[in-house]
Amino acid sequence: MKIGELARRAGISAHTIRYYERIGLLPRADRDGGGRRDYDGSTLVWLEFLGRLKTTGMPIRDMLRYAAMRAAGPATERERHDLLVAHRDRVRAHVAALQSCLAVLDTKITGYASNLTNEAKDDDALPNQLRKPLR
Amino acid sequence: MKIGELARRAGISAHTIRYYERIGLLPRADRDGGGRRDYDGSTLVWLEFLGRLKTTGMPIRDMLRYAAMRAAGPATERERHDLLVAHRDRVRAHVAALQSCLAVLDTKITGYASNLTNEAKDDDALPNQLRKPLR
């Protein structure tokens, strides 16, 4: 698989794939006769996993640590486990924070919506000052 | 309230508050006799709301749009409502993505954990090749 196809399948740009290789997030790719990168399916699987880590907000330097451990073999499995557990905990906390923010957003949206409804229903029935303020 | 106290209470730096004022996210603050910024509670409330937007990943340029609408008065309420609804939808989608990533993380963590347990229990009972691979 050439870099273009891998990029398309992983949903990132070929530029980004080369960048990842440069910084060590991807191992140096095998080359074909003309010096072009040639990938197999395992790279796609790895990129998909990196995408999960990225979606969940892991910084590249931590992905590098994980990638280095992976490359170092099974002796690092405990460390890898611990890194993922710590990351999962952070992600869970972040999801909780987002949900609390969503509740605030819902409240505010409801406020705007009822205000807009009132305006449509009884536009001049109340002076502006008596409407529920929105902040 | 001086900028230092506001910063402490909002959980951001005074630098950041001045930066927000510079770019128009905060209105120009009232000054005391010596030209220092003097805030009332409403600024803290606004900063707290901005913090929610930030936590949920809204870029500053969208916060600026929202702030500009707020400053423009009640005529923009429908637009503000729509902006928040669009944002809420994006946040909900992001939460869903995070939860799907969390499921993948859980699976991987379980894989490492069982592998670590096996190693502790019957370290030499199986050749490495027969262990469940972890990717």
Place this chain on the structure above:
DNA sequence: TCTTGACTTAGAGTGCGCTCAAACTCGTAG
């Protein structure tokens, strides 16, 4: 043979959101 398009490299540039520096002014405590 010629053209097209995907690929190669090293390195420069971009956008975001701060974060800090330098040089200065105040108000208050000792």
Place this chain on the structure above:
DNA sequence: CTACGAGTTTGAGCGCACTCTAAGTCAAGA
């Protein structure tokens, strides 16, 4: 009076994660 800490300004610098440029190579199709 002096020292200190907290504030002021403009503008530069930073860390992150790409993203693009320039100049060149290569393989396949018309």
